[in-house]
Amino acid sequence: MAEITSPPIETALNLESLVSDVVAQALKAGASDAEAAAREGDEFSVNVRMGEVETLKESGSRGLGLRVFLGKRSGSASTSDLTVEGIRQLVEGALALAKVTEEDPFAGLPEAGEFGSAAGDLHLYFDDVYSLAAAERIEWARRAEAAARSADPRITNSDGGSFDAATGRKAFANSRGFVGSYRTSYAGVSAAPLAMDANGKMQRDGWWSSARRLKLLESPEAVGKEAARRTLRRLGARRVPTQRVPIVFAPETARSLVGSVFEAASGDSIWRGASFLAGKLGETIGSANLTIMDDNIMLLPTGVGGFGSSPFDDEGLPSLRTVVVENGILRNYLLNTYTARKLGMKSTHNAARGLAGAPGVGCGNLFLEPGTQTPEQMIAEVPAGLYVTSLMGFGTNLVTGDYSRGATGLWIENGQLTHAVEEVTIAGNLAEMLRNVTAIGNDLVFRGSVASPTLRIDGMTIAGA
Numbered sequence: 001m002a003e004i005t006s007p008p009i010e011t012a013l014n015l016e017s018l019v020s021d022v023v024a025q026a027l028k029a030g031a032s033d034a035e036a037a038a039r040e041g042d043e044f045s046v047n048v049r050m051g052e053v054e055t056l057k058e059s060g061s062r063g064l065g066l067r068v069f070l071g072k073r074s075g076s077a078s079t080s081d082l083t084v085e086g087i088r089q090l091v092e093g094a095l096a097l098a099k100v101t102e103e104d105p106f107a108g109l110p111e112a113g114e115f116g117s118a119a120g121d122l123h124l125y126f127d128d129v130y131s132l133a134a135a136e137r138i139e140w141a142r143r144a145e146a147a148a149r150s151a152d153p154r155i156t157n158s159d160g161g162s163f164d165a166a167t168g169r170k171a172f173a174n175s176r177g178f179v180g181s182y183r184t185s186y187a188g189v190s191a192a193p194l195a196m197d198a199n200g201k202m203q204r205d206g207w208w209s210s211a212r213r214l215k216l217l218e219s220p221e222a223v224g225k226e227a228a229r230r231t232l233r234r235l236g237a238r239r240v241p242t243q244r245v246p247i248v249f250a251p252e253t254a255r256s257l258v259g260s261v262f263e264a265a266s267g268d269s270i271w272r273g274a275s276f277l278a279g280k281l282g283e284t285i286g287s288a289n290l291t292i293m294d295d296n297i298m299l300l301p302t303g304v305g306g307f308g309s310s311p312f313d314d315e316g317l318p319s320l321r322t323v324v325v326e327n328g329i330l331r332n333y334l335l336n337t338y339t340a341r342k343l344g345m346k347s348t349h350n351a352a353r354g355l356a357g358a359p360g361v362g363c364g365n366l367f368l369e370p371g372t373q374t375p376e377q378m379i380a381e382v383p384a385g386l387y388v389t390s391l392m393g394f395g396t397n398l399v400t401g402d403y404s405r406g407a408t409g410l411w412i413e414n415g416q417l418t419h420a421v422e423e424v425t426i427a428g429n430l431a432e433m434l435r436n437v438t439a440i441g442n443d444l445v446f447r448g449s450v451a452s453p454t455l456r457i458d459g460m461t462i463a464g465a
Contacts, residue, residue, distance in 0.1 A: 015169055015170075018038050018082070019171050022064065022087060025091050030095060032071055035174035039169065041168030045162065047161070050160075062082060065077070065353075065354070072104055073101050074098055077090050078356035107358075110347065111176075118311045122297060122309050123303060138163070141160070143219075148224035152228060155195045157193070164189075165185075166186045168183065187212075187217055188210040191206060203234040207230055216302050246386075247426055253388045255448070264276060265332075266333070267340065271342040288327050288328045290437050291326050292323075293365075314353040315347075320348060334348050335347050335350060373440070379415060383415070386421060390408045405425065408422045427463060438458050441454030
């Protein structure tokens with residue numbers, strides 16, 4: 001295999017100047033207001049299966065997006081052609097779209113005095129994600145897979161080991177005086193082994209580590225061994241009878257519940273009346289031990305920025321911390337400027353967007369605050385129930401709160417994990433589930449921008465045999 005190198009993109013392109021110039025061109029062409037975003041990035045990704053390189057990808061990308069206003073009409077366009085002609089067509093295309101759209105009284109940029117960036121260094125970029133030579137990155141993927149495969153003779157196959165690295169830059173400017181930019185970095189390693197039981201039935205699971213800098217990744221061997229442990233515990237899985245029992249969600253599944261609360265508390269869902277949380281501000285919607293935060297400027301215990309941290313949102317407003325639920329009480333919806341105007345409220349600086357289109361609503365570092373119990377203590381208090389380790393499908397109706405997901409996990413009997421469970425569905429209503437949170441673990445760890453500790457919810461239904 002030829003030696004491959006993939007350093008971060010080094011470019012003389014000044015993204016802040018680019019977006020500022022594009023905004024100026026849009027105003028000169030007739031826009032009453034405009035905003036532009038530019039991104040560039042690079043990525044390295046390798047997947048090794050059974051010790052051999054299966055896929056290897058290196059890529060770099062650049063893009064530019066523009067949104068223009070003609071009074072209360074707006075249009076947007078994007079391009080990867082950053083030549084003079086490409087930018088001219090971008091401006092013309094966005095203005096042409098704005099001329100044929102309907103007026104929207106809530107459309108428009110935030111007010112000039114609202115823009116800014118969070119103070120201080122959020123530690124979002126580290127160049128050590130590319131400190132390994134390409135051959136060493138491939139070897140990390142091999143080591144993760146090898147550690148998983150060698151952990152137990154019942155592990156007979158593999159979906160592979162992987163290593164990823166990426167860096168990026170982002171700049172944003174608008175016609176009301178804001179211009180800003182920042183850089184990010186990411187590295188990850190994972191393994192996904194397959195194990196076979198005595199009856200020849202295969203089970204698969206995996207594990208991963210991710211970080212903004214290489215030195216904070218778990219070792220490939222640690223990732224591989226954990227992937228093997230999680231795969232082996234699924235052997236002998238079987239269905240259980242339909243019943244109503246406590247459910248203990250492992251952190252990697254509990255985070256999806258936190259994500260569902262975000263979707264229900266998003267301004268887009270609220271103003272459309274498409275959420276069971278509409279009209280519930282200030283009301284008790286969950287148990288007294290339930291507090292959910294959205295922290296867009298978080299520093300992790302390691303001193304690096306959270307996966308959802310940024311100095312400003314995608315409208316140029318400084319990133320904030322927002323309490324969504326406090327001790328069971330719904331304190332805030334998560335809003336961008338448009339949804340805030342629709343609701344007669346103020347933005348929580350949660351605008352998120354691609355290069356083209358109007359901003360939507362996104363979260364920063366969204367998490368359920370941890371409790372005091374260890375997961376082992378929580379499980380020990382369950383006479384019979386299910387410890388859920390993975391979920392399938394998308395079964396949350398935000399309008400009604402109805403919840404139904406395919407699940408696998410481990411059966412709890414007399415406070416002990418006994419056997420693996422598969423081919424069951426867990427069901428409830430999210431509004432009731434939030435009120436029935438009876439225990440929260442102390443094991444909050446961020447492996448992405450949405451995180452939760454172990455979570456116990458009583459009174460859910462398992463549909464099984």
